[in-house]
Amino acid sequence: MIETHAHVYDEQFDQDRPEMIQRSIDVGVKEIWIPNCDESTIAGMLQAAEEFAICKPMMGLHPCYVNENVTQQLKNVENWLEKRPFIMIGEIGLDFYWDLTFVEQQEAAFTAQLQFAKKYNLPICIHSRNSKDNERNAIIRCCELIDDFGWKELRGIFHCFSGNLEEAKRVISLNFLLGIGGVATFKNGGMDHVLPYISLENIVLETDSPYLAPVPNRGKRNEVSYLNLVAERVALLMAKDKTEIIKQTTLNAQNLIKTH
Secondary structure, three states, rough: OEEOOEOOOOHHHHHHHHHHHHHHHHHHOOOOEHHHHHHHHHHHHHHHHHHOEEEEEEEOHHHHHHOOOOOHHEEEEEEHHHHHHOOOOEEEEOOOOOOOOOHHHHHHHHHHHHHHHHHHHOOOOEEEOOOOOOOOHHHHHHHHHHHHHHOOOOOOOEEEOOOHHHHHHHHHHHOOEEEEOOHOOOOOOOHHOOOOHHHHEEEEEEOOOOOOOOOOOOOOOOOHHHHHHHHHHHHHHHOOOHHHHHHHHHHHHHHHHHHO
């Protein structure tokens, strides 16, 4: 299995990170893709990648971390992209849930990082969270900005996808994958109205550790080994064998990061 999104550098793992990584290896995880948030997370992320060969870092500016110094923040991202290889640009996107203060800057940062993706020929990892009243739809707005950008080779993952079937089809039409995680196991997560109606070729697996632990661990610290539980739930919802789910989602992830 390939874990396409886990914050293994998070302080919640400081006491047992090696053991947590080993538990993931024990259930068959071969790679862990680690998204960046901002300049404060780079050191921990790169240290994890250095200590554990299984960990593959991304580079990007998370929308929740965008602030009035966005120009400097983006410059820092590009400086790192010039220094060393990364597996993806991420995580980037739009978050309308917590704070709308820097929405304009979030959109500018997202578009700027699409430019980075084109310049370095890298896929992107998208964070898209709607406003609490659902008046602002981050998934659709990200799709609009991708359309406006107009680079047909742009590819990536809408991580932690929790949209409806129409939104899923919109994402897929842009040649993007849906990152499916613990939400698929939630009673009201909505993935039972999406996964049975799309192709297995359009998804990858993730946990978003240490957040959004799947049932039966919901509410507890999430960890990469729980990817196994996600795979089991996806198999149930898509009426397929778990082995097939693992094989195809692994292939989908590998194809995403092949040099185009």
